[in-house]
Amino acid sequence: KGPLPSRLRDYPFKYTYGPGDDRVNEFYIPALSASVQYDRSTGFFSSTALAVAATGVARLIANGGRMRLLVGAQLAEDDVEAIRRGYDLRARVEAATMRGFAEPESQFVADRLAALAWMIAEGHLNVQVVLPVDGRGIPRPAMEALGYYHPKTGIFTDETGDRLAFTGSSNESLSGWVQNYEEFFVFRSWEGPHAYLAEAIGRFERLWEGREIGWIALPIPEAARQRLLKYRPPRAPTHDPLEPGGHEIDERPAQKMLLSTGQQREQVIVQFLRDVPFFPGASSLGASTAAIQPWPHQFSVSNQAITHFARRYMLADEVGLGKTIEAGLILRQLFLSGLVRRALILAPKSVLRQWQEELYEKFALNVPRYDGAVFIDAFGREIVPPGDNPWDDVSLALASSQLVKRRDRQATLLAARRWNLVLVDEAHHARRKEFQNPTRYRPNRLLELLNALEARTEGLLLMTATPMQVHPVEVWDLVRLLGLSGEWGANAQQFLRFFQELRRPLDQADWSFVFRLVRDEVALAGLDPRFVATAQQEIGPVAWRQVEALLHDRNPGRTLAQLAPPPRAVAIKMVRHHTPLRRLVFRNTRALLRQYVRQGILQANVPTRAPVPVWIPMRPTERELYDRIEEYITEFYQKYEQERKGLGFIMTVYRRRLTSSFYAVRRSLERRLDFLLGKRPGEGAPAGLDEDDSEQEDLSLDLEEELAEEGPQHLNREEIEYVEDFLHRLTLLQGRDSKVEQLLADLQEIFRTRDKVLVFTQYTDTMDFLRDQLKEVYGRQVACYSGRGGERWDGVAWVETTKEEIKNDFRTGEELKILLCTEAASEGLNLQTCGVLINYDMPWNPMRVEQRIGRIDRIGQRYREVQIRNYFYEGTVEARVYQALSNRIDWFQAVVGQLQPILAQVGQVIQTLAMVPEAVRQQALKQELERIERALDEAQAGLDLDEWAATGERARPAESPVSLAELAHELTTLPALKPHFRPHESIDDAFWLKT
Numbered sequence: 001k002g003p004l005p006s007r008l009r010d011y012p013f014k015y016t017y018g019p020g021d022d023r024v025n026e027f028y029i030p031a032l033s034a035s036v037q038y039d040r041s042t043g044f045f046s047s048t049a050l051a052v053a054a055t056g057v058a059r060l061i062a063n064g065g066r067m068r069l070l071v072g073a074q075l076a077e078d079d080v081e082a083i084r085r086g087y088d089l090r091a092r093v094e095a096a097t098m099r100g101f102a103e104p105e106s107q108f109v110a111d112r113l114a115a116l117a118w119m120i121a122e123g124h125l126n127v128q129v130v131l132p133v134d135g136r137g138i139p140r141p142a143m144e145a146l147g148y149y150h151p152k153t154g155i156f157t158d159e160t161g162d163r164l165a166f167t168g169s170s171n172e173s174l175s176g177w178v179q180n181y182e183e184f185f186v187f188r189s190w191e192g193p194h195a196y197l198a199e200a201i202g203r204f205e206r207l208w209e210g211r212e213i214g215w216i217a218l219p220i221p222e223a224a225r226q227r228l229l230k231y232r233p234p235r236a237p238t239h240d241p242l243e244p245g246g247h248e249i250d251e252r253p254a255q256k257m258l259l260s261t262g263q264q265r266e267q268v269i270v271q272f273l274r275d276v277p278f279f280p281g282a283s284s285l286g287a288s289t290a291a292i293q294p295w296p297h298q299f300s301v302s303n304q305a306i307t308h309f310a311r312r313y314m315l316a317d318e319v320g321l322g323k324t325i326e327a328g329l330i331l332r333q334l335f336l337s338g339l340v341r342r343a344l345i346l347a348p349k350s351v352l353r354q355w356q357e358e359l360y361e362k363f364a365l366n367v368p369r370y371d372g373a374v375f376i377d378a379f380g381r382e383i384v385p386p387g388d389n390p391w392d393d394v395s396l397a398l399a400s401s402q403l404v405k406r407r408d409r410q411a412t413l414l415a416a417r418r419w420n421l422v423l424v425d426e427a428h429h430a431r432r433k434e435f436q437n438p439t440r441y442r443p444n445r446l447l448e449l450l451n452a453l454e455a456r457t458e459g460l461l462l463m464t465a466t467p468m469q470v471h472p473v474e475v476w477d478l479v480r481l482l483g484l485s486g487e488w489g490a491n492a493q494q495f496l497r498f499f500q501e502l503r504r505p506l507d508q509a510d511w512s513f514v515f516r517l518v519r520d521e522v523a524l525a526g527l528d529p530r531f532v533a534t535a536q537q538e539i540g541p542v543a544w545r546q547v548e549a550l551l552h553d554r555n556p557g558r559t560l561a562q563l564a565p566p567p568r569a570v571a572i573k574m575v576r577h578h579t580p581l582r583r584l585v586f587r588n589t590r591a592l593l594r595q596y597v598r599q600g601i602l603q604a605n606v607p608t609r610a611p612v613p614v615w616i617p618m619r620p621t622e623r624e625l626y627d628r629i630e631e632y633i634t635e636f637y638q639k640y641e642q643e644r645k646g647l648g649f650i651m652t653v654y655r656r657r658l659t660s661s662f663y664a665v666r667r668s669l670e671r672r673l674d675f676l677l678g679k680r681p682g683e684g685a686p687a688g689l690d691e692d693d694s695e696q697e698d699l700s701l702d703l704e705e706e707l708a709e710e711g712p713q714h715l716n717r718e719e720i721e722y723v724e725d726f727l728h729r730l731t732l733l734q735g736r737d738s739k740v741e742q743l744l745a746d747l748q749e750i751f752r753t754r755d756k757v758l759v760f761t762q763y764t765d766t767m768d769f770l771r772d773q774l775k776e777v778y779g780r781q782v783a784c785y786s787g788r789g790g791e792r793w794d795g796v797a798w799v800e801t802t803k804e805e806i807k808n809d810f811r812t813g814e815e816l817k818i819l820l821c822t823e824a825a826s827e828g829l830n831l832q833t834c835g836v837l838i839n840y841d842m843p844w845n846p847m848r849v850e851q852r853i854g855r856i857d858r859i860g861q862r863y864r865e866v867q868i869r870n871y872f873y874e875g876t877v878e879a880r881v882y883q884a885l886s887n888r889i890d891w892f893q894a895v896v897g898q899l900q901p902i903l904a905q906v907g908q909v910i911q912t913l914a915m916v917p918e919a920v921r922q923q924a925l926k927q928e929l930e931r932i933e934r935a936l937d938e939a940q941a942g943l944d945l946d947e948w949a950a951t952g953e954r955a956r957p958a959e960s961p962v963s964l965a966e967l968a969h970e971l972t973t974l975p976a977l978k979p980h981f982r983p984h985e986s987i988d989d990a991f992w993l994k995t
């Protein structure tokens with residue numbers, strides 16, 4: 001305390017300063033008042049980091065002093081990759097510095113920047129950008145560089161040569177920022193030699209001159225320099241914004257710093273909230289301020305994708321484990337931090353609205369969806385694209401895969417400005433058209449689009465729980481988009497052969513081939529340091545060097561056989577660990593999560609399943625009509641296929657609907673008759689189909705564009721007679737539907753022990769039929785959710801309601817006990833409080849049943865066991881196939897991994913059998929079942945993704961600079977912001993934003 005000093009040693013500096021001290025007036029002002037030179041290092045280049053570094057420099061200006069400032073730059077992964085490929089380092093650094101610099105929103109920060117701008121203009125301030133580099137001299141990306149910076153370091157020098165240095169830890173919390181977020185230790189040169197002081201001075205000089213090993217130094221980019229000069233004041237600043245005493249600089253006793261007005265505090269907080277996404281250590285900000293609490297595996301996956309952006313990944317967690325949450329966490333953090341400024345999300349049309357709602361409700365991202373003409377935001381407001389290319393003027397966008405894959409739409413998307421990130425949901429629909437000959441590559445439209453789009457984006461996330469639908473080659477088709485090296489990417493045969501070799505006995509595997517591919521992977525990604533550390537612990541450094549040498553051995557098979565058993569086992573582990581699947585694919589399973597529960601890592605229930613098949617006999621009138629319609633479908637399928645392959649698909653649609661409900665097939669035949677008679681009301685799927693019929697097949701097989709062509713007229717006329725006859729018979733069908741009778745009986749039984757039930761169907765038509773049947777018994781306790789959104793019975797009519805209202809009411813189970821859903825609800829409706837699912841109809845592809853079960857088989861499920869009832873009409877093709885295979889496959893008892901391609905074949909088998917005449921069906925069934933039995937026997941030789949993919953590096957959330965509770969408190973209590981919010985009527989601690 002006392003008058004401001006002229007020499008550093010004349011002031012009683014303390015050894016430490018913390019939150020209880022007035023650091024501005026008790027440390028910075030006295031130190032800079034006595035200094036002629038100030039050397040300072042700070043964090044990444046941002047307005048707030050510079051404002052902190054500028055604390056008190058108005059006093060240095062008054063002395064005519066000089067300053068040297070070291071700053072970092074937030075290089076993204078794509079910046080680093082571009083530098084590796086030879087792009088200009090300085091240009092990338094300039095772009096990174098400008099990307100992290102936000103305009104100050106408070107006068108406080110602007111005044112601090114003004115002091116720096118004055119010194120730059122007068123030639124008294126020099127700024128250098130310093131970057132940590134790897135062993136090859138390539139700068140490290142921002143997320144890796146964080147641990148290298150020591151931003152709380154400064155060195156003061158007075159005219160006598162005395163020096164004062166400080167260093168400390170960063171406190172970048174909201175409360176810390178209000179108090180200038182500093183805590184540091186102080187070292188004095190006049191008290192004798194001090195090791196830390198000497199090291200701090202020496203390190204600063206080495207960094208400044210570019211002599212520090214592992215670092216490079218560059219002059220501040222001219223664009224950043226000019227940006228700072230914008231804040232140059234007309235005359236030299238005379239005081240710090242937080243220094244009391246106005247404009248006077250006479251020597252007066254320092255006073256305790258107080259934020260004198262609420263307005264000043266408000267400005268500081270608002271500036272903090274604007275800049276906090278760019279702070280070092282803010283990588284958990286997106287997760288901590290989202291409206292969800294991620295599970296450990298979700299945080300691990302998202303954290304790794306964020307840390308290593310723009311590496312590309314496949315998110316392949318089992319159904320129901322939250323891939324959408326992982327994607328939302330990644331997108332939110334990258335968008336907040338500015339690393340992603342343009343992102344495109346491609347998803348099936350049926351879940352596009354669910355994606356939009358999830359992103360808004362859980363991650364506060366209002367992402368507009370494109371309908372082919374305009375963008376529509378989360379509130380239903382239309383945004384008309386201003387330019388010729390609709391994609392050029394959006395930062396975040398949602399679009400249906402069906403729309404953008406069309407040939408007439410691809411060109412526009414591919415001509416748009418480059419994206420920072422592209423996310424593809426249900427990516428398994430991007431596939432080749434045939435699998436019999438893996439050397440023949442014919443991609444479908446969606447895969448064709450992704451092959452072109454991957455060069456137009458920095459980051460790429462593919463999302464699918466089932467990347468193998470038919471053949472393991474599908475995994476290669478997708479992973480190739482993410483980045484394969486050497487022989488891995490040369491062709492699919494080499495890729496698949498690697499995994500086949502490792503299933504051979506040790507003395508039969510081609511180890512030269514295996515290690516050649518491992519070398520390619522290690523050359524691209526390096527040896528995993530965690531694996532190396534574990535291996536050295538297990539077998540010692542000498543044996544590890546023997547194992548590592550195998551990577552360069554000309555005859556690794558012989559050397560491997562000569563190794564002692566422990567190092568040989570580690571060598572095989574090394575081979576299995578260093579594959580592209582381990583690097584690029586994340587797959588978490590329920591088995592892993594149950595292991596987490598046992599270890600205490602996960603504090604939540606991971607339920608088991610109790611599936612039961614229900615075989616429902618038809619009444620005689622139903623059976624007679626069923627057989628007649630099936631005969632018609634089979635006959636016309638054959639006729640249409642003879643005219644043009646693929647045209648018979650229409651008949652497979654009617655066959656599926658026949659298994660769902662007689663009402664569904666009736667509605668479908670009515671639309672078909674309108675089409676055949678030339679009536680085509682409105683837009684939609686072609687050939688008299690609706691979106692329930694065509695979506696999945698269109699994504700994989702591009703059928704919509706093919707079916708849009710006219711069919712043979714002579715067959716159309718013949719078919720009209722059949723359709724009119726069946727429609728007449730369907731209207732005469734008497735009595736309650738046998739499947740409805742079974743449902744009502746089951747509901748009565750279930751409600752004795754459980755309070756709510758989820759009922760799934762493939763078709764909106766069947767859902768409409770069921771809801772009218774159930775409302776007669778259960779009234780207002782019935783609701784439904786489909787592509788139309790939510791609907792409830794109000795006692796008079798079905799009225800629209802929101803997804804959130806349905807979820808909340810269904811969660812309590814007091815007013816709402818039965819929820820009917822179509823496939824459109826297999827995303828976004830996560831119903832952990834419901835323990836019973838009824839599949840009113842069974843999709844031919846069993847993997848779609850898995851999607852449904854995933855709505856209730858979720859972490860945190862209320863019940864330890866979820867009950868599943870699967871309805872089959874007795875004696876149908878579907879029932880016969882499922883029954884015949886039940887002795888080999890525990891249907892839906894657990895999520896399948898390795899059997900995915902085989903189960904996908906089951907769907908094709910059912911379609912094949914349903915489309916052949918009854919006279920030859922039994923023989924065909926026998927042949928098809930024998931083929932699947934052989935496939936099951938050979939399954940152990942296939943590619944098991946559960947075995948090879950990564951689970952994400954286990955990570956705990958880092959402490960965030962600001963929590964959601966802190967953010968809510970400040971936004972809703974600051975005087976200037978409070979009027980913009982009003983409390984939610986029914987949700988505690990929630991607010992509406994007034995717009």
